[in-house]
Amino acid sequence: xxxxxxxxxxxxxxxxxxxxxxxxxxxxxxxxxxxxxxxxxxxxxxxxxxxxxxxxxxxxxxxxxxxxxxxxxxxxxxxxxxxxxxxxxxxxxxxxxxxxxxxxxxxxxxxxxxxxxxxxxxxxxxxxxxxxxxxxxxxxxxxxxxxxxxxxxxxxxxxxxxxxxxxxxxxxxxxxxxxxxxxxxxxxxxxxxxxxxxxxxxxxxxxxxxxxxxxxxxxxxxxxxxxxxxxxxxxxxxxxxxxxxxxxxxxxxxxxxxxxxxxxxxxxxxxxxxxxxxxxxxxxxxxxxxxxxxxxxxxxxxxxxxxxxxxxxxxxxxxxxxxxxxxxxxxxxxxxxxxxxxxxxxxxxxxxxxxxxxxxxxxxxxxxxxxxxxxxxxxxxxxxxxxxxxxxxxxxxxxxxxxxxxxxxxxxxxxxxxxxxxxxxxxxxxxxxxxxxxxxxxxxxxxxxxxxxxxxxxxxxxxx
Amino acid sequence: xxxxxxxxxxxxxxxxxxxxxxxxxxxxxxxxxxxxxxxxxxxxxxxxxxxxxxxxxxxxxxxxxxxxxxxxxxxxxxxxxxxxxxxxxxxxxxxxxxxxxxxxxxxxxxxxxxxxxxxxxxxxxxxxxxxxxxxxxxxxxxxxxxxxxxxxxxxxxxxxxxxxxxxxxxxxxxxxxxxxxxxxxxxxxxxxxxxxxxxxxxxxxxxxxxxxxxxxxxxxxxxxxxxxxxxxxxxxxxxxxx
Numbered sequence: 001x002x003x004x005x006x007x008x009x010x011x012x013x014x015x016x017x018x019x020x021x022x023x024x025x026x027x028x029x030x031x032x033x034x035x036x037x038x039x040x041x042x043x044x045x046x047x048x049x050x051x052x053x054x055x056x057x058x059x060x061x062x063x064x065x066x067x068x069x070x071x072x073x074x075x076x077x078x079x080x081x082x083x084x085x086x087x088x089x090x091x092x093x094x095x096x097x098x099x100x101x102x103x104x105x106x107x108x109x110x111x112x113x114x115x116x117x118x119x120x121x122x123x124x125x126x127x128x129x130x131x132x133x134x135x136x137x138x139x140x141x142x143x144x145x146x147x148x149x150x151x152x153x154x155x156x157x158x159x160x161x162x163x164x165x166x167x168x169x170x171x172x173x174x175x176x177x178x179x180x181x182x183x184x185x186x187x188x189x190x191x192x193x194x195x196x197x198x199x200x201x202x203x204x205x206x207x208x209x210x211x212x213x214x215x216x217x218x219x220x221x222x223x224x225x226x227x228x229x230x231x232x233x234x235x236x237x238x239x240x241x242x243x244x245x246x247x248x249x250x251x252x253x254x255x256x257x258x259x260x261x262x263x264x265x266x267x268x269x270x271x272x273x274x275x276x277x278x279x280x281x282x283x284x285x286x287x288x289x290x291x292x293x294x295x296x297x298x299x300x301x302x303x304x305x306x307x308x309x310x311x312x313x314x315x316x317x318x319x320x321x322x323x324x325x326x327x328x329x330x331x332x333x334x335x336x337x338x339x340x341x342x343x344x345x346x347x348x349x350x351x352x353x354x355x356x357x358x359x360x361x362x363x364x365x366x367x368x369x370x371x372x373x374x375x376x377x378x379x380x381x382x383x384x385x386x387x388x389x390x391x392x393x394x395x396x397x398x399x400x401x402x403x404x405x406x407x408x409x410x411x412x413x414x415x416x417x418x419x420x421x422x423x424x425x426x427x428x429x430x431x432x433x434x435x436x437x438x439x440x441x442x443x444x445x446x447x448x449x450x451x452x453x454x455x456x457x458x459x460x461x462x463x464x
Numbered sequence: 465x466x467x468x469x470x471x472x473x474x475x476x477x478x479x480x481x482x483x484x485x486x487x488x489x490x491x492x493x494x495x496x497x498x499x500x501x502x503x504x505x506x507x508x509x510x511x512x513x514x515x516x517x518x519x520x521x522x523x524x525x526x527x528x529x530x531x532x533x534x535x536x537x538x539x540x541x542x543x544x545x546x547x548x549x550x551x552x553x554x555x556x557x558x559x560x561x562x563x564x565x566x567x568x569x570x571x572x573x574x575x576x577x578x579x580x581x582x583x584x585x586x587x588x589x590x591x592x593x594x595x596x597x598x599x600x601x602x603x604x605x606x607x608x609x610x611x612x613x614x615x616x617x618x619x620x621x622x623x624x625x626x627x628x629x630x631x632x633x634x635x636x637x638x639x640x641x642x643x644x645x646x647x648x649x650x651x652x653x654x655x656x657x658x659x660x661x662x663x664x665x666x667x668x669x670x671x672x673x674x675x676x677x678x679x680x681x682x683x684x685x686x687x688x689x690x691x692x693x694x695x696x697x698x699x700x701x702x703x704x705x706x
Contacts, residue, residue, distance in 0.1 A: 306571055313568050316557035323517055323551055325543035325572040325619065444561045444597065 019075035026070035027063050034062050061409055107383060114289055118282045127278040134278070136397050138285045139353060143346055145389040146292040148373040149382060150342030153299060155371065156380035157308065158335035159315025161218040163367055164205070164225025168198040168340035170232060170362035172347025177245040177357045178238065187251040191348050198344025199337040201228075206336035210329055213318070225367055232359040244358025250280065251287065251352045259283065284353050291349060295342045296382050302338070304445045311335050312380075372423065376430050378437025387438050395422055470495045470655050471516070471547075471623055476525035478508075478515045485511045487679040488525065493623065498649050498656045500666035500687065502700060503676035509659040510552050512676070513627050517549060518542050530622070544572060548621035552628055554612040558601030562592055565600050565611055569618030577620065585614035588644050606637035613641070617648070624648075626658040630665060638662065642669050663700035667691045675700075 039059035121130045151165045175194035232239045252258045258265045259280040268275045302308035310331045313321050351357045377385030396419040471493040478486040485508045493499045503509050518539045527535045570578045586593040589610040630638040648654045660666035667687040675683035
């Protein structure tokens, strides 16, 4: 118990008295925090008067849960962690074992898993039952994965903090919505068009912010996102204002198979099967999966090319970049344009999926969520970002499913309202344990000979 | 002035806001020479180095490189004239590996001679080869300096600018680095312009030297001349902290 002296006031015996004391403190603090947030709630009664609703029961549940949590942490989790740390210090360094088959092929396996996911869901729940799982979980998460991978090019690789990424998402969505409804053009023509349009706006944003970095850049991009949203709200003649645009045409399978019931080549008629909305959702799932994989593929490829290397070098040191003959202006603009292009692709997909767009969908919160996913995942790491999107977006979707929480918190409890709390909690946890995100280490792109040779020399170094 | 001046700095004035950092500096570097610029802290040595690279820009005067006026050129265009720089504070890319840092240096040369040039850097600095897959930020100070010079060399420069290559390094490492510079000059005929606080080492290495005080070049001459000069000795060599 030598090293305990510095941290704790020598608790050689049972940790329970201290745990009880700390639990009481935590309870008092959480009472102070939640008494106004949870205990009292303003509401309107039937006569439109503002009244205060008192929710002491709910408050008590919050406080008790906090106390239990703190008690468990101090009494059991803390000592267990200490013990593990001590064991780790004593343990002989294990000779680096060859990673298992599962580990080595984790990414390939998860891609295969993603392709099989709708099949498994349909087998489990049938076509009608699959709707929720494919749409709310699959498509929803994959849209955010794609957006975050797109933003990753700007923030993770080029190091340009962009708080207005949702603007490009909006540009893509409205490009498809307007051109699709006005001219009836196909998704497959408008997808590249939406990407090009967003990339164009990426360059437009890029020019004025060329000289800015860090906080200053963040503020300007934030404003840019808001400008786009306000234009969408106020330019009624074109965008129909806050009422939005509805009746956006569905995507077809390259014009061969349609998902409109009234069409002659409706999927159910072509294959002579029962009508269901699930076919379209499953089709959309594969579409967004392929779009997201395209984003990842392009990112991986670009990183090994001069422009991608220049992005990363720009993130590291702009002055050094310039003195190595890199044109930082074009480098930044290509980063903005490429990132924006993928945002535009995702936007046009979003419009096609919803069939309806309005400025409501493109608020600042969306930008913040996408950025949070990139940061939590580990800037620059594609697998890390995918995991972060899964946890953040999947987590909020799962909250909707957790109706059993009503048994604890009472029948008025709506779990999905607490998703921001979950977000904040996830952020705090990641920032404490993994300050650089889930996957904080950067994968090098250059190797002298083969990857194995370098890894081999590394392990040797460790032994020596 | 000699006709073969590779780099010619004439009457250059540089300002930071309203503060004048360079007071009309004249410096010339001939092809195949090692030229050292020495001076105390804040004399404007690094400012001159950065001004040659166009950031900050000279407000008056003219800078020419092998006959081309580069005074108004953007920094990256200047670099593309094959002037390479190991800047103050080394400025390697900390999260990129040694290999990737070298690649960045070679991007000016479009990676055409990458393997050959990398091999050359590794012969010059064998330590870098041992660290090839390591991140730049995890290298020691001396290794970072070697990487910074190596990265600059990857561009196949006609002129190499070095800003305080000995800063914060142990004497043995400083010697290694100075030896490497001499080697490059002798075998490849590389022209080197270096800024140093370590006046003794720099002047011994250099063919010619300039002494800078408060934004003015006050003395110039061959390295040996300056080393023998009583004023230089008094100001920079004797009783100095180096």
